[in-house]
Amino acid sequence: MKNNKKAFEEACEFIAGGVDSPVRAFASVGSNPLFIKQGKGAYITDIEDNIYIDYVQSWGPLLFGHCDEDIEKACKKALKNGSSFGAPTLAETKLAKFILQDWEHLDKIRFVSSGTEATMSAIRLARGYTKKDKIIKFEGCYHGHSDSLLVSAGSGAATFNTPSSLGVLEDVAKNTLVAIYNDIDSVKNLVEKDTNIACIIIEPIAGNMGLVPAKIEFLQELRKICDQYEILLIFDEVMSGFRASYLGSFGINQIKADIVTFGKVIGGGMPAAAFAARAEIMDLLSPLGGVYQAGTLSGNPLAMAAGYANVKKARACENLYENLEKLGSRLMQGFKEAANECGIALQVNNIGSMFGFFFCENPVYNYQDALKSDTKLFAKFHTQMLSKGIYLAPSQFETGFICECMDKKIIDKTIQAAHESFKAL
Ligand SMILES: *Cc1c(COP(=O)(O)O)cnc(C)c1O
Numbered sequence: 001m002k003n004n005k006k007a008f009e010e011a012c013e014f015i016a017g018g019v020d021s022p023v024r025a026f027a028s029v030g031s032n033p034l035f036i037k038q039g040k041g042a043y044i045t046d047i048e049d050n051i052y053i054d055y056v057q058s059w060g061p062l063l064f065g066h067c068d069e070d071i072e073k074a075c076k077k078a079l080k081n082g083s084s085f086g087a088p089t090l091a092e093t094k095l096a097k098f099i100l101q102d103w104e105h106l107d108k109i110r111f112v113s114s115g116t117e118a119t120m121s122a123i124r125l126a127r128g129y130t131k132k133d134k135i136i137k138f139e140g141c142y143h144g145h146s147d148s149l150l151v152s153a154g155s156g157a158a159t160f161n162t163p164s165s166l167g168v169l170e171d172v173a174k175n176t177l178v179a180i181y182n183d184i185d186s187v188k189n190l191v192e193k194d195t196n197i198a199c200i201i202i203e204p205i206a207g208n209m210g211l212v213p214a215k216i217e218f219l220q221e222l223r224k225i226c227d228q229y230e231i232l233l234i235f236d237e238v239m240s241g242f243r244a245s246y247l248g249s250f251g252i253n254q255i256k257a258d259i260v261t262f263g264k265v266i267g268g269g270m271p272a273a274a275f276a277a278r279a280e281i282m283d284l285l286s287p288l289g290g291v292y293q294a295g296t297l298s299g300n301p302l303a304m305a306a307g308y309a310n311v312k313k314a315r316a317c318e319n320l321y322e323n324l325e326k327l328g329s330r331l332m333q334g335f336k337e338a339a340n341e342c343g344i345a346l347q348v349n350n351i352g353s354m355f356g357f358f359f360c361e362n363p364v365y366n367y368q369d370a371l372k373s374d375t376k377l378f379a380k381f382h383t384q385m386l387s388k389g390i391y392l393a394p395s396q397f398e399t400g401f402i403c404e405c406m407d408k409k410i411i412d413k414t415i416q417a418a419h420e421s422f423k424a425l
Pocket of ligand 1: 113114115116117119143145203207208236237238239240256261264273369
């Protein structure tokens with residue numbers, strides 16, 4: 001079967017919606033998804049043998065592009081010894097030690113298999129530690145698909161306590177309060193009214209409503225509020241960790257959260273994620289403490305090997321994030337100039353290896369701002385770019401990723417494709 005459309009039709013017969021994660025379906029850009037057979041460095045090849053520059057990079061994990069040799073070697077070596085034991089391995093301690101060495105405020109970590117598990121577990125831990133019930137999240141932030149976090153998760157109106165999904169009970173959603181990103185008063189209003197708040201969870205660099213960095217003063221204020229009201233602050237760095245900078249948001253603003261979640265890059269393309277905090281909090285986890293959390297494949301040897309190879313390389317690579325940020329800036333400035341030349345308003349952001357753009361008139365600081373984007377125009381742009389060999393995330397509300405295999409030539413080719421695409425709109 002060498003046809004993307006046919007492959008999707010067949011997948012739809014056997015897999016719900018034809019995909020194992022909704023945004024892959026290309027529904028929001030009104031086309032069919034590509035079926036990928038191979039990747040190499042900055043490029044992916046679909047089953048029709050079309051080659052694309054890949055700005056999705058598996059939604060973040062592949063900092064060094066597809067089929068990175070070091071990751072491949074590490075995985076092969078690990079696989080030879082067995083794929084899973086459900087018993088401790090040295091690989092887990094090695095990766096834990098390696099990650100924690102740079103975070104003075106994080107003493108211990110626990111590995112899981114997905115970002116969803118990491119944030120879900122972090123929240124249970126925060127509730128266990130504070131013995132309080134409610135959580136605050138921000139409209140437009142995505143923290144995976146566990147029930148209590150599927151509230152105003154990059155969807156719908158700014159209503160409080162409204163589940164983003166069928167099957168999430170109002171009874172669960174009522175314990176999730178929703179504040180406005182970059183708006184400290186919206187947080188103050190909630191914490192002043194309610195003494196039962198266990199934690200505030202935030203993407204300190206939001207990447208799931210498009211790319212919207214938090215203002216530093218806003219994060220500083222959050223830290224203060226949490227200290228004042230004995231609320232735990234959770235930074236969800238599943239995307240931004242090892243992406244915005246090696247140390248994610250912390251590497252940029254040195255603001256210390258009580259619990260930090262990781263994912264994506266720490267698995268190097270294999271399923272691994274983690275949450276970490278100071279010992280006093282982490283020691284509440286079972287078997288030491290009363291907060292239960294577990295996983296058959298947690299700390300899986302292949303995932304640990306791939307993750308270690310990825311973060312080790314990132315840490316050793318001099319000026320990696322500066323160089324990626326330069327490429328990101330070049331790309332976004334190029335997009336903006338090209339759009340403006342064609343009379344199209346475009347807002348752009350980039351930080352480290354992450355970039356994002358919105359088809360709207362004004363700068364985007366929160367989800368409501370992001371929602372002002374012209375998603376129909378985005379869909380047309382996406383289709384245009386795809387036809388020119390540029391693979392962008394199929395939604396206005398996603399972040400793009402630069403990988404280490406990209407260079408000025410690739411970026412300039414992309415800008416040129418964007419210019420032609422804007423003209424065609
Ligand atoms: C991707 C992501 C998650 C969820 O991770 P999964 O591995 O897809 O479950 C959670 N939080 C943030 C910020 C993410 O970007």
